[in-house]
Amino acid sequence: MFSVIVKAAFTKYGGLQLPSRTVLRAMSSSGNPTPLYTTLAISHPAESITHVELHRPDKRNSMNKAFSSEMVDCFNAITGDPDCRVVVVSGAGKIFTSGIDLMDLAGDILQPEGEDTARISWNLRRIITKYQETFSVIEKCPKPVVVAVHGACIGAGVDLITACDIRLCTQDAWFQVKEVDIGLAADVGTLQRLPKVFGSRSLVNELALTARKMYSDEAKSSGLVSRVFADKEAMMAGALEMAGEIAGRSPVAVQGTKVNLIYSRDHGVAEGLDYMATWNMSMLQTQDVIKSAQAAMEKKSPKTVAYSKL
Amino acid sequence: MFSVIVKAAFTKYGGLQLPSRTVLRAMSSSGNPTPLYTTLAISHPAESITHVELHRPDKRNSMNKAFSSEMVDCFNAITGDPDCRVVVVSGAGKIFTSGIDLMDLAGDILQPEGEDTARISWNLRRIITKYQETFSVIEKCPKPVVVAVHGACIGAGVDLITACDIRLCTQDAWFQVKEVDIGLAADVGTLQRLPKVFGSRSLVNELALTARKMYSDEAKSSGLVSRVFADKEAMMAGALEMAGEIAGRSPVAVQGTKVNLIYSRDHGVAEGLDYMATWNMSMLQTQDVIKSAQAAMEKKSPKTVAYSKL
Amino acid sequence: MFSVIVKAAFTKYGGLQLPSRTVLRAMSSSGNPTPLYTTLAISHPAESITHVELHRPDKRNSMNKAFSSEMVDCFNAITGDPDCRVVVVSGAGKIFTSGIDLMDLAGDILQPEGEDTARISWNLRRIITKYQETFSVIEKCPKPVVVAVHGACIGAGVDLITACDIRLCTQDAWFQVKEVDIGLAADVGTLQRLPKVFGSRSLVNELALTARKMYSDEAKSSGLVSRVFADKEAMMAGALEMAGEIAGRSPVAVQGTKVNLIYSRDHGVAEGLDYMATWNMSMLQTQDVIKSAQAAMEKKSPKTVAYSKL
């Protein structure tokens, strides 16, 4: 059914309709040997757009050890891929993700090695830091990441989406910060990023402390997502359209915008302005500004301009 | 049907109507000599839940000097009380609070001692810092604090609720940052915490600069509160139910969540992640994770698990 | 037509109706030589209120080089003017502003001088820093700034309004972070301030990365503006009423509130509380507190009190 959705999206938005694109395929990043992922399906639905699909539908896209390292590989490859200007993340099957695959990770988390408490702690810290990288890698990638959530987004799924730049969901989507239910404070990003992702501190605390579900309407009114769509088909079409808007603009401007938006989150305004000025003293010297300004004067859309790769 | 639930809650937990509950009672914290508060009524409506009631109903729960020191004593006691896992704060009588008791505090604020301006300033700084502690103590307590507001919440009342973790109110509630009306910039927490409590900077500024009232619907849509209830009875039932959800979960997870959420507010994401990893290298070694994971696999609620005290 | 609107506002809210006030006039700040602005119209619609109007209506209030330096001069003068307690900013003509005047600034931005890349970069950094000051000067001014937007607010207009304290708009207003369309990351404040101005990170990113328009209803629900008015006439009346509320209160309290709100934005809560205590150790010693407290006890509005200038 999913391929139907995707095909519809391609048809509507002028995507590349080749059926082979919807098969589980690794990204062919320039020059690198083609990696193969077991938990992710990578495709290129349109020019400059990379689609990363959580792809363990029979396991409700739960996140196992392989997923963790594949995410790092995948986003590092995307960072280095000049053909990619924007990323769409979604989930295959009935829901976005059920969170971590507790069985697969149990050894790491429930039976960490070490001869005494300090040594077990030392190992655990290394493991936690490694899993945090699973999602931080999204943020370190300078290309905007649009995430499209349908059905359930549970536990580590919330960690994942808070590290993305733009969040969309379907009407039937719900979100759950689940960690407190399994006895642990969310430690791979939710507690750090969720309060900076939408404005109501009371709601953030409520979700994190009670593990209650939040449905799409509250996700929209609170600002967790910026758009809600009727169903997955509509959402994927919307996500691709939005990705197309981004991909069509100057990559120097777009990626500089992402880098500086993230910098601003973690710094005061004066610091942010100083960094911005230092950043743009070179980036303003791009041909893209000339090309864009020319298009603007000719009343053309920036999407008509051919920007060089970055 | 909802009222039925509410009634049940009150029946089960010794709800507010019982005369014995409205008497001034001190908290029986483990091992300490029983303190007596003149401005707070402490009760334990359900297991692991402490109810702190602002209790000067004939004075509209205005905050005098005694209140300030009693809040510090009370929350320090709660911090050290292993039988308490979550706190509910509300106000007795017709409104939540009318703010500071200007008459009682007038000496401190309007006629501070000191031989010259510098010495008066020195004393004032000490006094302000002491009053700031009245509310900061809520934040330093690792146990989540749910505050339930009915009627009016004025001036220092806003300072109080912004230091709580989850905010609820009734349909008839209103909020007012009042300090600018008495010639002073809010100095015991509102200007520091309000902008981090909900997202609209324009609204925060408007409230603080004009001293206008904000009603419950705007409080909800802005995110100041996460839920609005029809009346106080419904709200108290809702607050206790929410407190029950929190109290039923692992205290290691819950309190670690509060500590890290507050840490994240004041730090960048990378700093927050590092702190989280350092925190959880030991906290993950709790039996609570094992117990919770087992319950999860048996499809049981975490609330059915007996977690040890913390 | 605008003078009609203003007159209506004055009539309704007891403003100073002198027609000469609506003419293009420079501010007569105390003791300084009267400056004349070519892009700004300054008036004093009511006691202690300064109205700064973007005034190049035939150029859609686009921002040229003169505008940039006049803004700095204008707000520096306002900072030093004890007769001004609050500022209202709006735009003359059909829209608030179309953003930068690309033609006028083209030389600076598109053809910066310098013998090699490093030297061009050095010059660009100086230029960017100077333009950043155009809007930062609003924030450094301790007097609250209410901005009233009608029609379009594009590009650098968004930079401007995010540096103001309270944002209002008309039903027909729309906002557009435009920089990505001309090939550059917004570098004079939007990326730094927008994420701290309203709560939905997803929406901030969407606006900055896609350059899509945001209309007044979304501006209100997201918290970018705190009030929407039916039309410009109503908005100006509302802005002046709100300005009157602020101007009528103690300037020591009001300006101390602005200074500390901005400090809080860029610091953690503990730091903010410490700064507040240090600030108020002297500011609490104002006669305004005594006067205000007396008025409060006599059930009078603070607006009836005659506060000294600051």
Added chain:
Amino acid sequence: MFSVIVKAAFTKYGGLQLPSRTVLRAMSSSGNPTPLYTTLAISHPAESITHVELHRPDKRNSMNKAFSSEMVDCFNAITGDPDCRVVVVSGAGKIFTSGIDLMDLAGDILQPEGEDTARISWNLRRIITKYQETFSVIEKCPKPVVVAVHGACIGAGVDLITACDIRLCTQDAWFQVKEVDIGLAADVGTLQRLPKVFGSRSLVNELALTARKMYSDEAKSSGLVSRVFADKEAMMAGALEMAGEIAGRSPVAVQGTKVNLIYSRDHGVAEGLDYMATWNMSMLQTQDVIKSAQAAMEKKSPKTVAYSKL
């Protein structure tokens, strides 16, 4: 000649030799009930000077539980004592201190309570935080603290002296960061303060990682201490003379200097300047400036001026 001065100092101020001075005496702070310390001897060798002596000479002034809480009580009392303007800390008997009294603290550190690792950790964190306060209280006290070290200063003794403002020692003194020898990273202040106390990072690391002794000449050349004296008698005379210099000056200036020096250590320069300006906007309004300026013009020492208490 110096010894003459020293003797005079002792004669004048009731120097250390008098038997009555070596008895355990509690501080007679104004109005408070007289506390009695078992590990500290408090005296007032000269006007406005408080001498805090580590006083368990038969136990080499090792630090037990009582010491920890007495330090907090003692420095809180000093903070609130307007008769004290400067503090001198030294050790009774053969050496300054041998560090923690491992036997006395063993229960807390080696056998912490708790049902599982997380709960033990929770308790340990509380305990560590409490012990950190033993020395942080010195820093929070706004009155300058001069510490005079003779013989050995081991382990927690280094934590103590790094929290003092001015460090002096005798020729025979040596210092040892000892924690790494008992299997723990120094956790009550040394690792945090030592690198900010003298300039050579390589030396700091060497001391902390190898636990080697540092003798007085290296302590002086590295900047750990600012003066070395021939023996304890000379050092105490020098310490009292220095304390006298400080005590004779405006307490508004002196204590403001300490507060801002500590603030500067933990903030950037721009932040420090802003805080300083906010601090001094009131503190400059002291009569002490007038009095001091007058003395300066009359070529008199500030020590001849009678400053009011603070």
Added chain:
Amino acid sequence: MFSVIVKAAFTKYGGLQLPSRTVLRAMSSSGNPTPLYTTLAISHPAESITHVELHRPDKRNSMNKAFSSEMVDCFNAITGDPDCRVVVVSGAGKIFTSGIDLMDLAGDILQPEGEDTARISWNLRRIITKYQETFSVIEKCPKPVVVAVHGACIGAGVDLITACDIRLCTQDAWFQVKEVDIGLAADVGTLQRLPKVFGSRSLVNELALTARKMYSDEAKSSGLVSRVFADKEAMMAGALEMAGEIAGRSPVAVQGTKVNLIYSRDHGVAEGLDYMATWNMSMLQTQDVIKSAQAAMEKKSPKTVAYSKL
């Protein structure tokens, strides 16, 4: 006598010997109207070197109001002067400076205007901030500033030299943090910068709290100055030689070094590295690197290379 010294220096180091250079002259910065300073003498002892001399020798170079504003004008001019690559600051007459001219500043500091304490404080804060700029302007200037101190450097003189980049002095020089003697905490930079200028915290505190003099040998061993010279003549020669070394190198490299050294002081290492990378992504594209590398391969000094102006 000074002119003799200067002349000798010029003769020795190939300076521009024109006698007119030692006359009190304003800087002829490119294109600006020639300003005339009453407290500063500006000269150009060698190519690309600007010499700023405190020049009120009959007043012991004490700092009055004029000095404060002239320093700001002077260093702003230097910042914008492409012909200047390095600055030398010294004092005319018998000593470097006796600090502030208390008589001239008395009105501002001792009798600030304002109707109540808050308003006086408000004015004082503005005044302090303005005086802080007197020295901060040195730091904001990207060109390295070498300061050469002879005789006494008292009070505000220490504020001045801590804002310079390299400190030299004569054998007979002494330094005194004087503020505590006139009843005020040093508020224009010493408390903020001195602890970051040399390593011994104990010595910094001692100087600031006791106002004792520090002589040249201690200034050298503590690291306050990096070189001591036999007399002023030797020092000026040394200062000019050092300035020549700096002026002969790539201004892109030199000024980038200053900017990043100051940035590093106020940030953690990771932040500093990120800023450095962002800075150099453009600055590395300078022709100066090519030219310098070529010179290096030809075993020529970088001083033989003709670098373009910046």
Added chain:
Amino acid sequence: MFSVIVKAAFTKYGGLQLPSRTVLRAMSSSGNPTPLYTTLAISHPAESITHVELHRPDKRNSMNKAFSSEMVDCFNAITGDPDCRVVVVSGAGKIFTSGIDLMDLAGDILQPEGEDTARISWNLRRIITKYQETFSVIEKCPKPVVVAVHGACIGAGVDLITACDIRLCTQDAWFQVKEVDIGLAADVGTLQRLPKVFGSRSLVNELALTARKMYSDEAKSSGLVSRVFADKEAMMAGALEMAGEIAGRSPVAVQGTKVNLIYSRDHGVAEGLDYMATWNMSMLQTQDVIKSAQAAMEKKSPKTVAYSKL
């Protein structure tokens, strides 16, 4: 006696003279495939000690591309190697290092790729960030790194040693911050770390701005190095002895000390104390404390204790 120890050390551990030690050898880290380095020689002179030797003696140990990536691989391997508790870094041949191999890196730095300035800048930023990692990896490794410098340490060599924990040198050693001579601000760590490595800001600035050499005596008196040895043989013996002292102590204590010392450098004291408490709440639960305490009571050296691996 000392020379005996040294000789013993060499005999026991296959000291530096043995020809077999100068052969290129890869580190046999546990379980990993044995990597082979072309620019580094790895050996294990004593239990738990890893010796990393810069090993391009015929190229004066200049740093080429291979060196950069090998350093990252090498220190990552060391981080994960439980058999290593401390690292010694030194240089083979006549000098420590002549800095970067300009010829090898010329392509990256002098001819970076990219279609316009912005794209070249983008690439350069990536390259700089990568080279920064060459030295940051030393700091991220929790095991203490002792660096022993003989002969010259030029340019990037200074970047390297400032990232190490303890610095030693020979009498004939000299140091030179060279970057300003090749037209670029030092961008891989010197400007960020040098000011935090020793105390005299004036000297740091002088070195960075003039590129002058600093000899061993000034390196010692300034605090850059903590010890100077007569020649390389004595230094290597001293380095190994010091490494032995560290290796013989609890790795939980030692590595926790390094981690927290680095954390403290970049944070205020209150932050550092909080992190320390959170760190040690688990690390104090090590058997090493019990073992060490027991040894201490039996008057045995901690080096006699058998600590488990970490």
